[in-house]
Amino acid sequence: MDYKLLVAQSLHDVLKDQLELNEINQLLEKPKMVEHGDLAFPTFQLAKLFRKNPAQIAAELQDQVSSPIIEKVQTVGPYLNFFLKKDQVSQLVLKEILEQKELYGAVNIGNGQNVPIDMSSPNIAKPMSMGHLRSTVIGNALSNILSRVGYNPVRINYLGDWGTQFGKLISAYKKWGTEEDVRANPIKELLRLYVLFHEEAEKHPELEDEGRAWFKKLEDGNEEAIALWTWFREESLAEFQKVYDRLNIQFDSYKGEAFYNDKMDSVVSLLDKKNLLTLNQGAHIVDLEKYNLNPALIRKSDGATLYMTRDLAAALYRKENYDFSQALYVVGQEQSNHFKQLKGVLSEMGYDWAENIHHIPFGLITKDGKKLSTRKGKVVLLEEVLNEASSLALQQIEDKNPSLENKEVVAEQVGVGAVVFHDLKNDRLNNFDFTIEEVVQFEGETGPYVQYTRARGLSILKKAEKESFSTSENYSLNDSYSWEVIKLIQEFPATLIRAYKQYEPSIIAKHSIHLSQAFNKFYANVRVLDEHPEKESRLALVYAVTELLKQDLTILGVETPDKM
RNA sequence: GUUCUGAUAGCUCAGCUGGAUAGAGCAUUCGCCUUCUAAGCGAACGGUCGGGGGUUCGAAUCCCUCUCAGAACGCCA
Numbered sequence: 001m002d003y004k005l006l007v008a009q010s011l012h013d014v015l016k017d018q019l020e021l022n023e024i025n026q027l028l029e030k031p032k033m034v035e036h037g038d039l040a041f042p043t044f045q046l047a048k049l050f051r052k053n054p055a056q057i058a059a060e061l062q063d064q065v066s067s068p069i070i071e072k073v074q075t076v077g078p079y080l081n082f083f084l085k086k087d088q089v090s091q092l093v094l095k096e097i098l099e100q101k102e103l104y105g106a107v108n109i110g111n112g113q114n115v116p117i118d119m120s121s122p123n124i125a126k127p128m129s130m131g132h133l134r135s136t137v138i139g140n141a142l143s144n145i146l147s148r149v150g151y152n153p154v155r156i157n158y159l160g161d162w163g164t165q166f167g168k169l170i171s172a173y174k175k176w177g178t179e180e181d182v183r184a185n186p187i188k189e190l191l192r193l194y195v196l197f198h199e200e201a202e203k204h205p206e207l208e209d210e211g212r213a214w215f216k217k218l219e220d221g222n223e224e225a226i227a228l229w230t231w232f233r234e235e236s237l238a239e240f241q242k243v244y245d246r247l248n249i250q251f252d253s254y255k256g257e258a259f260y261n262d263k264m265d266s267v268v269s270l271l272d273k274k275n276l277l278t279l280n281q282g283a284h285i286v287d288l289e290k291y292n293l294n295p296a297l298i299r300k301s302d303g304a305t306l307y308m309t310r311d312l313a314a315a316l317y318r319k320e321n322y323d324f325s326q327a328l329y330v331v332g333q334e335q336s337n338h339f340k341q342l343k344g345v346l347s348e349m350g351y352d353w354a355e356n357i358h359h360i361p362f363g364l365i366t367k368d369g370k371k372l373s374t375r376k377g378k379v380v381l382l383e384e385v386l387n388e389a390s391s392l393a394l395q396q397i398e399d400k401n402p403s404l405e406n407k408e409v410v411a412e413q414v415g416v417g418a419v420v421f422h423d424l425k426n427d428r429l430n431n432f433d434f435t436i437e438e439v440v441q442f443e444g445e446t447g448p449y450v451q452y453t454r455a456r457g458l459s460i461l462k463k464a465e466k467e468s469f470s471t472s473e474n475y476s477l478n479d480s481y482s483w484e485v486i487k488l489i490q491e492f493p494a495t496l497i498r499a500y501k502q503y504e505p506s507i508i509a510k511h512s513i514h515l516s517q518a519f520n521k522f523y524a525n526v527r528v529l530d531e532h533p534e535k536e537s538r539l540a541l542v543y544a545v546t547e548l549l550k551q552d553l554t555i556l557g558v559e560t561p562d563k564m
Numbered sequence: 565g566u567u568c569u570g571a572u573a574g575c576u577c578a579g580c581u582g583g584a585u586a587g588a589g590c591a592u593u594c595g596c597c598u599u600c601u602a603a604g605c606g607a608a609c610g611g612u613c614g615g616g617g618g619u620u621c622g623a624a625u626c627c628c629u630c631u632c633a634g635a636a637c638g639c640c641a
Contacts, residue, residue, distance in 0.1 A: 026581060033585075042583055044621060054621080078621090079584065123641075164640060212639095257641090283639050292567085293637095300639040307641050336568065337636050363569085364635070371635085400603065414603085426577060429569065431634065438576075442603050444589040445577085452603045460600050498580065510578070517588085524596095524605040542600095564603075 001092040001490060003069055004028055007039050007082055010067035018049050034480075037074065037081035038487070044078060054078035090486045091476040094537070097489055097544045099471045102551055105493040109500075110151030113325040116318045117143055117153055120244075120251070121331070123160035124236040125169055125190040126374050128243050128382040130365045130434055131332065137420050137557055138362055138428060139330040140249050141505035144555040149500045154322055155249075158314065159256025161233050163307070165194070167215025170228050171207065172197035186235035195376065216304050219261065233258075246386055246416055249557065260313040264305045267313045268298060276348050291344040293337070311342050319353060326356045328503070333361030333429060360503050363431040380434050389415035389440040396442055397564070404563060413559040414448050415440065420558050421447025425509040445513050447558050453516040454549040455564045457542045460528050466539050475537035481522040482541050488515045489544055492551075505556060512552035519545045 008025040015024065024041075031040040043061070047054040058075040065073055069092075071083045097104045119139025122132045143153035172193040173182070181189045201207040218225040237254075244250070268284070271277050277284045282301030288294065296308050318327060329339060339359035346354035364371065365380070372378050393415035397407050404410060422439050425446075426432075442448040461467070469475070477486065492511060499507035528538045550560050 029583075030580085031584080032579095032587085036584070040584080042622095044583075047621080076584075121641095160641065162641095168640095280638080285638070295638065297638050302639080304639085306639070310641095332635095333569070334635055335641080338641085340568095361569090366634090369634095396603070401601070430577080431570080432576085438590095441590080444603095446589085446603085448603055449589095452601080456601055456604080463600060494580090502580095506578095507580085513578095513588085520604060521606095523600080527600070529600050564601085 001089075001096050002494070003084060003089055003490060004039060006067055006069055007084075010065050010070065011041060011061075014061060014064045015046070018046065031081065036076065036079070037083045039082040039084070041080040041082070042078060043080065047078070086478045086483050086486070087476040089490070090478075090482065090537075090541075091474050093486050093490045094475045094477075094540050094544055095471065097547065098469050098475075098540060101547055104548065104551065105496045106148045106150075107493070107497070108150035109497075110146065110149055110325075112150065112152050114322040115146055115151045115153050116156050116322050116324050116327045117146075118156050118158045118314075118327070118329040118331065119143075120249075121158040121160055121256075122236075122240055123165070123374070124256075125166075125187070125194065125232045126236075127187050127191060127379060128240060129372060129374070130380045130382060130385065131372065133382050133385075133419070134362050134365065134423055135330045135332070136244075136247065136249060137423050138360065138505055139328075140247075140557045141424055141508070141555060142328065142330065142360065142503055144557070145496065145500050145505065145508070148496060148555070151325075154253065155251045156253045156255065156318075157251040159237075159254060159258075161229075162257035162261060162310065164212055164215045164304070166218060166229055166232075167213065168197050168201075168208075168211030169194055169232065170214045170218070170225055171211045173228065182231075182235070186232075187239050190232060190236075191374070194374070198376065212302060212304070216302060219304055229258075243382055243386070246412070247420065247557065248559065255314075255317075257307075257310045257314075260310045260317065263313040263317065264309055267309060267316065268305075271298060271312075271345075271349070274349055276345070286345050286348060288341060288344045288348070291340070291347075293341055293344055296341045296345050308338070308341065308345070311338075312345060315342065315346060315357065319351075324353075324356065326358060328358050328360050330360045330362070333363060335359070336361050358503070360428070362428040366431065366433045369433055385419060385436065385439065386416055388436055389419045391415070392440050393418070393442070393448070401564065410561045410564050413561045414442070414451060414564060417447040417451055417553075417558040418442060419447075421450070421509060421556060424505045424556050425513070426506055428504060428506065447553075447556075448564075450512045450516045450549060450553060451558070451561060452564055453519055454546050454553070454560060455562060456523060457519065457546040457549070458562050460542050461539065461546065464529060464539055466543065469540050469543055473536075475540040477534060477537050477541060479526065479534075481518075481525050482538070484518040485515070485522055485541060485545060488518050489548055492548060508552055508555050512549060512556070515545065515549060515552070519549075 008028055011024050012021045028039050028041055031037060043054040043057045046057050050057060055077050058078055058080045061080055062073050062075050069085050069088050071085045074081045117139050120132060120136040122128045143155055146153040177193050218229055276286045278287060283297055284299035285295040285297055288296055297306050298309050299305055336359055343354045343357055367380055390412045394411035397404055397411055418440050495507060495511045528542060553560050
């Protein structure tokens with residue numbers, strides 16, 4: 001049920017010689033003010049075609065347009081304002097969502113094609129930070145959006161488990177670490193060693209060479225190096241899993257950078273065969289001047305490979321294995337240059353699918369206005385943030401609803417939900433400065449607000465003992481409070497497609513807030529459980545809202561407690 | 565220096581393809597629980613949409629330019 005299209009259709013019946021249907025549909029807009037109706041059609045474009053005064057055109061069209069869902073057409077100057085029949089439209093909208101339930105809005109534009117999504121990708125031996133949260137939750141939300149528009153998302157956790165940093169870590173461990181300390185508190189101790197290394201390297205730059213040498217040994221298969229690396233990796237993965245469990249996120253692949261170690265030589269020789277490599281100051285590079293980019297470093301002067309080399313190998317592997325129609329990389333915007341280079345090199349290699357690789361950048365999280373840096377030990381630990389959020393939510397429950405069952409479970413859902421929602425509600429690219437007070441909010445435009453709205457709706461349904469609604473029955477509503485809700489339900493399918501096209505989860509988050517706001521106004525002004533001719537229809541509306549809020553939150557990866 | 569982001573209310577941000585009087589949330593002040601969960605609803609306060617040009621019937625939105633902020637710019641990832 002797309003009422004905009006129906007109105008466009010009725011306009012097209014009158015204007016078919018002048019404008020295409022989709023042109024009319026594009027011109028139709030949602031007026032900002034209620035007194036301007038539900039849809040508005042500006043006639044300025046027609047004024048050019050007809051060489052007439054737009055207001056006159058509007059006045060002439062007013063009487064010619066008709067449709068079963070149009071209540072009345074008003075002209076205000078050059079605008080044609082449409083007021084729709086609330087009962088008719090609400091009946092159609094409710095019928096559709098009651099029938100389709102959690103599939104409401106789902107379409108098939110992806111034909112089941114694979115879309116690998118490079119997401120989360122924390123670094124081994126380092127704690128997960130707020131920055132990893134962004135990649136994780138954005139990637140997860142995009143996966144959910146993609147599957148609802150018919151694609152098959154493949155969530156890939158491209159673990160940062162390889163690189164010079166491990167040489168440094170091994171070097172630091174051998175100098176200052178003990179097995180005991182690492183066993184006792186793996187991530188914390190490994191982080192301490194890593195930070196210490198960088199502090200010492202400031203004073204003794206020769207340490208950098210030592211770190212690089214250890215990495216070279218690791219790459220060459222040195223037994224001691226591999227044993228230490230394997231151990232660090234296992235300890236780290238176990239820690240990460242705790243966080244993923246709390247976020248309720250699963251991955252389809254954990255193939256990290258190390259997985260590509262044995263695929264490096266073939267990438268390098270492939271580049272060489274295509275005559276793309278040049279030797280520059282002892283390093284092998286691919287020149288990208290024609291793309292107005294700096295050269296891509298493929299092999300360092302000591303022979304070791306780099307991030308770019310591994311990403312090339314990974315891209316080739318993913319194309320080979322998933323035959324993707326598009327591949328996404330949910331990585332911070334500070335790496336956009338890297339992805340431009342990656343696409344550039346793939347294009348140079350003659351792969352036209354390079355254009356199907358999309359970097360999905362997101363903004364930087366700072367603390368006290370400064371960039372976070374693991375190397376300097378300046379991090380915001382994700383686990384601590386989630387703990388804090390969860391315990392604040394528990395306090396809130398003790399305060400507001402002390403008799404609630406499963407308090408700890410709900411507190412976790414609400415607290416973690418607040419953090420996740422906060423990360424998704426604004427434009428991906430916005431930077432933000434981290435403060436716990438801002439991230440863990442329960443009032444206003446927040447995750448808990450949406451969760452709470454749904455819980456109140458469910459509570460009504462429970463009191464009415466309504467669990468299901470007959471799809472053969474006709475439910476219709478006429479008041480202005482439910483009308484605002486109906487319009488937002490009707491908008492959801494188009495909203496989902498917009499979120500997909502822009503790879504933008506915040507569009508879904510905004511829909512959930514707007515729907516909650518409209519529903520809470522309805523809730524405050526319309527007594528659902530009172531005896532009334534429209535009682536059943538009101539209950540159907542409540543049900544539809546709880547279903548749709550659940551879908552919104554589920555897409556975002558926010559849990560939906562039934563009571564809170 | 566070059567390139568990329570961004571600049572809208574005291575703060576955090578919306579504003580879909582240019583359209584009618586620029587909207588939320590937070591904060592502040594006030595009002596609403598004997599009635600479906602007050603994590604809610606309502607009201608008040610709050611803006612020369614960074615500056616200047618241009619395109620257009622019409623610009624927060626498109627183009628140019630300047631200012632300011634953040635980021636990236638070969639052997640880290």
